[in-house]
Structure formats: structure tokens, C-alpha cells
Amino acid sequence: MNALSPRQRTILWHRAQGLTGPQIAHTMHLAVATISYHERIICHTLRATNITHAVHLGHLHHLIGSRPDCGDRAAYLRHLRRGEPTCPACKAANAEHAVAQRAGQLKEGVALGPGARIAERTPHPC
Template sequence: MTGPVEPSLRAQAVALLDAGHQPASVAAQVGASRTTVYRWWASVRAQRARAGKPEPPPIALSDRQLRILRLRAKGLSGPEIAAKEEIATGTVAHHERVIITRLGAANITNAVHRAWEEGLLRKRPRPQVLPPRHGDRAGYLRHVKAGEEACFACRVGNSRYEVERRAARKAASAAVAPDRPPVGPTPQLAPAGPPQARTAPKETRP
């Protein structure tokens, strides 16, 4: 767009961008080039950042679209991306059109540059890996699962766990039946003698 830019025209374009319109459609509505709209939008965003005003919500892309964008940033072509993602080449082209529209870019190369500016292609921090536990029951079981001999600290921790577990079971059983009389020694019965032979009663003669 040549000539001086009217402030009202720039304000109209910024209002449309804030409402969610894409730069290509905004450029067609206000009669300016997309390059001019991009320059307006970058200037307004910089002013808002200096003033501490909140930015519009981030650009939403699906996981597959982000993967396609990262592969494009690595220099892969459409057929190569289709083979890597195991999808059709037309599907890759469709996702790239969506990416270009949502990023307000002119083409997929410009979309990659826009994605870098928006922070969409930055590496995510790796999750912190905690060191393996030692000196307790969990460490002992980890040794057993790995099929290796447990260290001294884990053996001591496992023995402590077993002692505490037996004590807890004993206390729980005592709490269930506290009034049960103590069980004394079993009385011993006298040994039975040899069986006596039965004798028939004597007949008395008259």
C-alpha cells in the first residue's frame, strides 16, 4: 500500500485481527497488502508488550499439524512427511493449508517463520528423571525386579519393613479381641489301661 496510511484504516485492521480474522482476509477488507497488515500487527503487538497489555489467545494447532510444521522446519517435503506420518499426500496438503490460514502466512515457508516467532517450534523441556530409591522396601523390590542382588541399604530397609509389618499385624489382632481369656496349657488326660475282658455272670444252681 503506497502513500500515507490513515490511522482509522490501521485501527480497523487491528480491530479485525483482534476479532480473530486472518491477515489475508483483513488485507482484502481494508484494501491493503498482507505485508502491510503484518507490519501493522507486529507494531501493535510490540506496543502492547511494552505497555503490559494482555495478548490475544495463542494460535491453536493440533498435534499432527504441529508435527507437520516441525517436519517442514527440518526441510522435509510433502511426500516425505506423508510417508513419515503414514498419511496421504493430500492430507498433508490439507493440514498445511490450515496451518497457513491459522498463522496468517503467505505460504508454508512463511508459516514456519511465523511459528518460530510465536514459539510453536521451541523445544519442550524434558521431564526430570528422579534417581532410583535406595534403603527401603521400594528399592529392595526394584533390585528383585531387575534380577540383581539387593544392596546392603535396601536389604536393611526391607528387613525393617518386615519387622514393622509383623508388629502392625500383631497389634491389629490384639485390638480385634482384647477380652479373649489367655489360653492355658491343655490338660493331660490319664493314660488308658489295657482293655479288660468281659466275663459272663456265674449261674447259681438251686
């Protein structure tokens, strides 16, 4: 369910804010056809019947939050620094990061974004 690209997550977030395709295209400096293409991919990936359904599924599965960059550990930390309540998308990303860290798959200080593959592993102590 986390297979959306950062651009697709941003488009989905803009749709959740009520923007139309042309408004999103203007905001992101893209063609309207590019937005339509990404919306089709979003619907296919989330198995949604339309973009409104995709927005609902995005909220349900914590793929989008209250800000366009929500959904990764950096955004979770930003919420904490600003004293804001953390959104479900950021909480899920932080939990994913904590699990990977407990499993010893992350070096200290390496952030794990949504759907990211673990590239850096801690070397064996021997």
C-alpha cells in the same frame, strides 16, 4: 496463535526440518493430500502466505522447537532431565503452566499443553 493441533504442529516441525510434503506423508503414514490439507489450515491459522512463512511464524511465536514434541510442559521437563538447553517453545509452555498453577487453576502434577484448556480446577477449601 496456539490453535494448531498436535498433528499440524508435527507437520510444521517436519517442514522446518526441510522435509517435503511427500516425505512428511511417508514419515507420518498419511496421504500427501492430507499433508497438503493440513498445511493450508496451518497457513490460514497463522495468517501465513505460504508454508515457509508459516515455519518462520511458528519459530517466531514459539509454536515449534528443536524436536517434534516441543511446545508443552512435558517436553520442557524432558529437556531438563536430559541436561539439554530448553527451546523457546517449551519455555513458553512452562511459563503458561506456571501462570495457571499460580492462579490456582491446576491440580498438582497436571501438565498443561500448548493451547490446552484448563479442565481440572482445584476445589474450593471451604
